[in-house]
Amino acid sequence: MSMLRGFLILVLFFLIGEALRLVFLIPVSGGVLGMILMTLTLMLRGKVSDALASASQALISVLVLLIMPGVVGVFFMASQFSGQWLAVSAALLLGTFLSVLTTLLLMKQMVRLSARSRAND
Amino acid sequence: MTELAGRFMAIPDVLSASPIFAIGLTLSAFFAGNWLFARLGKPLWMPPVVLSAVMLAAVIAVLSLDYVRYQEGALWITVLLGPATVALGIPLYQQIHHIRAMWKPIVVTLPLAATMAAVYAVVIAWAMGATPEVLASLAPKSVTAPIAIGITEQLGGSVPLMMGGLLITGVVAALFVDLLAQWLKIDDERIVGFALGLNGHAIGTARAFEISHTAGAFASLGMGLTGVFTALILPLVFRL
Numbered sequence A: 001m002s003m004l005r006g007f008l009i010l011v012l013f014f015l016i017g018e019a020l021r022l023v024f025l026i027p028v029s030g031g032v033l034g035m036i037l038m039t040l041t042l043m044l045r046g047k048v049s050d051a052l053a054s055a056s057q058a059l060i061s062v063l064v065l066l067i068m069p070g071v072v073g074v075f076f077m078a079s080q081f082s083g084q085w086l087a088v089s090a091a092l093l094l095g096t097f098l099s100v101l102t103t104l105l106l107m108k109q110m111v112r113l114s115a116r117s118r119a120n121d
Numbered sequence B: 001m002t003e004l005a006g007r008f009m010a011i012p013d014v015l016s017a018s019p020i021f022a023i024g025l026t027l028s029a030f031f032a033g034n035w036l037f038a039r040l041g042k043p044l045w046m047p048p049v050v051l052s053a054v055m056l057a058a059v060i061a062v063l064s065l066d067y068v069r070y071q072e073g074a075l076w077i078t079v080l081l082g083p084a085t086v087a088l089g090i091p092l093y094q095q096i097h098h099i100r101a102m103w104k105p106i107v108v109t110l111p112l113a114a115t116m117a118a119v120y121a122v123v124i125a126w127a128m129g130a131t132p133e134v135l136a137s138l139a140p141k142s143v144t145a146p147i148a149i150g151i152t153e154q155l156g157g158s159v160p161l162m163m164g165g166l167l168i169t170g171v172v173a174a175l176f177v178d179l180l181a182q183w184l185k186i187d188d189e190r191i192v193g194f195a196l197g198l199n200g201h202a203i204g205t206a207r208a209f210e211i212s213h214t215a216g217a218f219a220s221l222g223m224g225l226t227g228v229f230t231a232l233i234l235p236l237v238f239r240l
Helices: A002-024 A030-045 A051-060 A062-078 A087-120 B002-009 B011-015 B021-038 B049-063 B069-078 B081-087 B087-093 B096-101 B103-127 B132-138 B144-156 B158-183 B187-209 B211-236
Strands: none
Touching: A002 A030, A002 A051, A002 B081, A002 B096, A030 B081, A030 B087, A030 B211, A051 B081, A051 B087, A062 B021, A062 B049, A062 B069, A062 B081, A062 B187, A087 B021, A087 B103, A087 B132, A087 B158, A087 B187, B002 B011, B021 B049, B021 B069, B049 B081, B049 B158, B081 B096, B081 B103, B081 B144, B087 B096, B087 B211, B096 B103, B096 B211, B103 B132, B103 B187, B103 B211, B132 B144, B132 B158, B144 B187, B144 B211, B158 B187, B187 B211
16 A cells, blocks of 8 residues: 555656656656656655655566566567678677776766865865 | 367467466566576676566567567556656665765766767767668667657667667676776776666666665666766757
């Protein structure tokens, strides 16, 4: 019962996010807008109800289940992109390797810099 | 007797008309994938999502079910992705003190890293002779699915190809983050989590929650910010 109440809150925030997206033509999905609204609301309220916490935990723990039907589509894709698989694989593998490296190096450097500037304050 | 056999053979066809069949199939594959993952000793390069998806695809193919019909039934599961994305706001709020302490590195890293995630892939594919349609499908590869679908449609790419790219990106991002973090001697869960969410969207975020709550919160943050930033920037850049 309490978990269902939390679920209702999540659904309402999602619907508000979708409504905002449609009205203001925002190119961001209703889910992400709802997530931002949720974080801001919780920051204003200063606490999370048990109902909301348990509902969100339940959904997050099955995140993989929720993306699975979409993922399966890969195996049923028509071979309309034959001849480009090498380019696609290289872009995905090498591209992701480089972007992960970029992120980690940047973050590491920036965390070190901001830690140093805080020490100097 | 042949009548009985005929009715028996018709079972998949009749049952698959109801969404509950797609739900049962997806749930079974989900648990089977997790079970197999544990049995294999939790290999990083073969996450449960891949194992489950392969099994699910095999069952659909063997029963010769209509994929589009499966997809319609499975909508009962996929629509939950919306509220689940909203749910990511809760760990985000619970970790807000960590995020406040890190806002400077995040503000600097995010625009650069999110842009590069798209640029690397597009430039490599372009140099190897990929068509504009393929480039448009690869550009949002680090963005969470619901946002990425919108971006791909706007750029004129193929959604199924984009979803495939998304899956591979998520899996290899989780793998590369683990490898490179070890190599660069980064043990800060906040950095690892952020990199997982930024590069590996929902799959990376799911992996980050396996590491810790803090890593998961930073992954949610990285995923959300990358999605918002890419959705705003990519259509502008692609016009050039």
